[in-house]
Amino acid sequence: MKPGDRVLVWSGLSLIKVDLMRNFTFRNSKGSYRGIPIIAANMDTVGTFEMALVLHQFSLFTAIHKHYYVDDWKEFAAKHPECLQSVAVSTGTSDGDFEKLGAIVAAVPQIQYICVDVANGYSEHFVNFVKDVRQKFPTHTIMAGNVVTGEMVEELILAGADIIKVGIGPGSVCTTRKKTGVGYPQLSAVIECADAAHGLGGHIISDGGCTCPGDVSKAFGAGADFVMLGGMLAGHSESGGKIIEKNGKKYKLFYGMSSDTAMKKHAGGVAEYRASEGKTVEMPYKGPVAVTVKDVLGGVRSTCTYVGAAKLKELSRRTTFIRVTQQLNAVFGNDN
Secondary structure, X not given: OOOOOEEEOOOOOOOOOOEOOEEEEOOXXXXXEEEOXXXXXXXXXXXXXXXXXXXHHOOOEEEEOOOOOHHHHXXXXXXXXXXXXXXXXXXXXXXXXXXXXXXXXXXXXXXXXXXXXXXXXXXXXXXXXXXXHHHHOOOOEEEEEEEOOHHHHHHXXXXXXXXXXXXOOOOXXXXXXXXXXXXXXXXXXXXXXXXXXXXXXXXXXXXXXXXXXXXXXXXXXXXXXXXXEOHHHOOEOOOOOOEEEEOOEEEEEEEOOOEHHHHHHHHOOOOOOOOOOEXXXXXXXXXXXXXXXXXXXXXXXXXXXXXXXXXXXXXXXXXXXXXXXXXXXXXXXXXX
């Protein structure tokens, strides 16, 4: 932790059993959700079909990355129809993206969630695209982002989105703040955007900035309805990419979707008018993701017992944030 970071304060009696399941009814789609509201990010190293199979077993959600084809979706749906209730199909905002989205939903009508994802949600084109998606898919639940201000959250909800992705720059492989100077402290963004969304009957996803189970709890405590994880779920057997061996150790590549690596892979390179806003790292191979999932869920449950919340739903009403200069005692190592 650095000066200015925050930590939750204990404020109630310890509890033995904690219910992490949430039930939501969405403002525009009128659809319903039940599950533990943690989402694997729609990055091609994280939001894979293999990841979705495991997370579904824990009642978690996966935003599938947008680089699967229609036939891939049809095969997944045929083999694992039970998982379709806990995945979203992702899309960009080009005409080609819109056509591909329509083809996937037509081929797999059981899909109920659509994730409209761009790095910068502050454009008229993006808002109009969300309106077009809502018009074509009136009963589908739409996730849209990313933004970091209450005004834009309200704009997107009124345009037809149900769940707004909040976060610009906090991701572990995102370099937007370094390259552009643009960003917003993630905790403040979640607090302000949750307030704006809930005032209209909408919901938000805290997307980015989590490095440990405690950060997931803080996002929920700040008012996030869902928490999206990228780096914490990268490097596992179910993550995208091949295992790399160096000096007897195993790694997997993890990179931002606006990185040079991702744009070379999917778009032939970085367009001349823009810069890469992501980095590529060799993530130590972590094995099966189920181990990490259990660790995260155990941490969140323990958070609830410390603050006196019998249910995850109660967490934001049981927490107080204070500014600290140091949270961890690292005298015996560089534990972070």
